[in-house]
Amino acid sequence: MTAPNSPVSQVSENEDQAQLTLLSHDIRSAISDVIGGLRLVDLDALDPTTRLQLERVRTSSEVLARLTEEALSRTAESTGATEAISSNLQLLRLLQNIRLRWAGRAQEKNIPFEITVQSSVPNLVALDRMAMERILSNLLSNAIKYTDSGKVGLKVKMCNPDELCFIVTDEGPGFSDQALEKLFQYNGRPDSSKKPGTGLGLHIAKEIADQLGGALRVENRKNGGSCITLSLPYEAWHDETATHTGAALPDLTDIKVLLAEDNETNQLILAQMLDAMGAEYEIARDGVEALNWLERETFDLALIDIDMPRLSGIDVMNTLRSGNTPHKDMPILAITAFVLRSNREAIYRAGANRILAKPIMSIEAFGQSITTLLFPDDQPAQIQSDDQSTVEMDTTRLHRLLTIAGPAGAQELLMRLASDLGNVQQKMAQALQKMDQAQLRAQTHVLISLAGAVGAEHLQNLAQVLNSAAHKLDQDAISELSAEADRGISRLLQIIDQEQNARAEVTE
Structure with missing residues (x-):
């Protein structure tokens, strides 16, 4: 018997991991081919019945892609179950996808299926899209399966002034006493059921509803059929930054954005800004993930x-602009810390519509860039950047970011900043010992972005000069500048630590 931690066991695990990576690649490629093929079908040329079924298949394939991606990620990372992550969700877009997916199934049984939305329901909510898709799909699947005559409906309304409710009704036989006894149990399907199935649907829906902070209520209707209500209290679906935007910011509540950014701190900052403007967005951690998202789903921006690993932003844009895809003409806002003329020309040649210079100093500058791109005027494309200052540390900028993040998000932002800065400091020290030119340039690139984002302009400028010295391999300048940069990082880490402590005292 092989010991769990023996070399043989480790080799076997590595081989399994390699095989899983290859299998994951092939699964993703096959699903992308399915989605891509369906997108090429001219639905307008089809009769209504065929068009409805193809819309159903196309919508289901996109859901399958998301579920597969989540399953493969969990398997590869061995992370086990994860909680649903709240983000901006456009309800009308979600409900349209639900309609496309389930109207065809209902038509197969010749039963009406309708979705109604109360006028007071907000379009933008802070909920995890995949979680909502899974809950509603499981409820509607059961409702359609058990309804042989009559109709199935989904109604979205405010049950109380602040409680968001999704109500699925059907005109089937309703729940038997045995079914009600086993309600929400794993494999809780009653033995007397004549319909095929495992009984997992309600169990899954209940589990996800609990993760969202909501409740699932089941009852039989007086005149036959069943009624299942998913109720979400105010704190489960509401986000201050998602519904209260400044007057100068664009309203992106109908816009879906792909954010391709490898640095976690920058991801968080940009995501919070997109939240504040009401956008729905997905995050890609590198260029390969960005292309995978674009193959699976449709984006507006x-x-x-x-500068991303595996595949650069230049390569992503070249691929998008050269292919015959729905995203070929999609507006692209390139984000970079390097804004020399040669860099700009290469970025525009690759297909960027505009360039936004890192660090992004304010949400207003970010919003203005998006406004000009999505609602174009006659102004020529230009780099948007705030004026630089000689002030060593502008804490006002950091405090503005923390305000945008909100109380809970501010602590997370500070933790990520500290982690990223500590990581840069460590890797720069290692690169200096080996005089590793490539690593020095890579880490100073990250430092330029981080320091500028929080207002540490002296450190940002220092990192730019150090990056140039690393490019020229000027060892004397590298040694001197690295020592000063190390002190600057330590000082910035002290400021972040003070902010963390001050906020911790307020919450106690």
């Missing part, structure tokens, strides 16, 4: 970092 892409924010693409130029």
